[in-house]
Amino acid sequence: MPTDEGADRTGASDAGHAEWEHFHHGADVGVRGFGASKAAAFEAAASALTAIVTDDALVRDAERVPIACEAPDDATLFLDWLNALIFEMATRQMLFSRFQVAIDGGRLEGAAWGEPADRERHSPVVEPKGATWTELDVAQDADGRWRAQCVVDV
Numbered sequence: 001m002p003t004d005e006g007a008d009r010t011g012a013s014d015a016g017h018a019e020w021e022h023f024h025h026g027a028d029v030g031v032r033g034f035g036a037s038k039a040a041a042f043e044a045a046a047s048a049l050t051a052i053v054t055d056d057a058l059v060r061d062a063e064r065v066p067i068a069c070e071a072p073d074d075a076t077l078f079l080d081w082l083n084a085l086i087f088e089m090a091t092r093q094m095l096f097s098r099f100q101v102a103i104d105g106g107r108l109e110g111a112a113w114g115e116p117a118d119r120e121r122h123s124p125v126v127e128p129k130g131a132t133w134t135e136l137d138v139a140q141d142a143d144g145r146w147r148a149q150c151v152v153d154v
Contacts, residue, residue, distance in 0.1 A: 010022075011047065011048070011051060011056070018033065018034060018035035018036070018040040018041065018043055018044035018047075019033070019034040019035075019044055020032060020033045020034065020044040020045060020047050020048035020051070021034075021048065022048060022051070022052070023149075027154075028132070028134070028151045028152060028153050028154055029052050029126075029128075029151070029152050029154055030135060030149060030150070030151045030152070031045050031048035031049055031052070031082070031131075031149065031150065031151075031152055032045065032048065032147060032148070032149035033045025033046070033047070033048055033147070033148045033149070034145060034146065034147055035145070035146050036144070036145065036146070037146060038074065038103055038138065038140075038146045038148070039101040039102060039103050040101075040146065041138070041146035041147055041148040042078060042081055042099075042101045042103070042108070042110075042148050043099040043100065043101050044148075045078070045082065045148045045149065046081070046082070046085055046096065046099040046101075046112065047097075047099065049082060049085060049086070049128060049131075049152065050095055050096055050097060050114075052125070052126060052128055052152060052154060053089075053095060053122070053124045053125060053126060053127070053128065054095060054122040054123060054124050054125065055122075056095075056097050057097075058121060058122055059095045059096065059097035059114055059115060059122065060097065060114070060115045061096075061097050061098040061113035061114060061115075062113070062114070062115045063094070063113065063114060063115060064111050064112075064113050065088050065092065065094070065096070065111065065112050065113070065114070066109075066110070066111050067081070067084045067085065067088065067108075067110045067111060067112060068107070068108065068109050068110070069081050069084055069107075069108040069110075070106055070107050070108070071106050071108075072106055073106070074138040074148075075136050075137065075138050077103070077106060077108055077138075078131075078136070078138050078148045078150065079131050079132075079133065079136060079150060080108070081101070081108055081110065082131035082150065082152070083130055083131050085112060086128050086129070086130060086131065086152075088112065089117075089128070090127070092116075093116055093117050094114045094115060094116055094117060095114050095115065095116075095117050095122060095124075096112040096113060096114035097113065097114055097115075098112070098113040098114075099111070099112050099113075126154040127154065128152050128153070128154055129152075129153040129154060130152070130153045131150050131151075131152050131153075132150060132151050132152065132153055133150070134150065134151035135149060135150055135151050136149070136150040136151075137149050137150070
């Protein structure tokens with residue numbers, strides 16, 4: 001896994017096929033997802049989002065919530081994806097542990113699986129308020145690996 005001197009927590013999602021990490025940013029938290037495809041990087045970053053709140057291994061994938069976004073570019077699409085997840089977490093009072101994303105041009109069709117938040121079992125640490133434009137980037141490296149990142153306001 002690539003390392004970043006500022007990274008403080010890392011993990012794997014999708015049975016270890018994609019990776020994610022948090023990176024330091026003042027009072028907020030940066031999320032970064034990696035994957036063999038852009039969609040896999042978006043999924044991994046979503047796992048990093050859940051890991052801001054709780055240990056994602058504690059969250060059961062009992063209920064599916066569909067999510068669709070459309071944006072003119074990859075970075076804005078990523079921002080919209082994370083903000084849609086944050087909206088669903090807040091309005092449904094749920095946490096998510098599994099994600100599926102399909103991207104076709106500027107359109108994302110996805111789903112998140114999770115369960116209602118349980119304060120005793122999940123012991124939530126913070127509540128994400130929104131994904132921001134700060135350090136927003138979606139890019140493919142020379143080896144073809146995708147990275148999607150931004151700072152999340154907590």
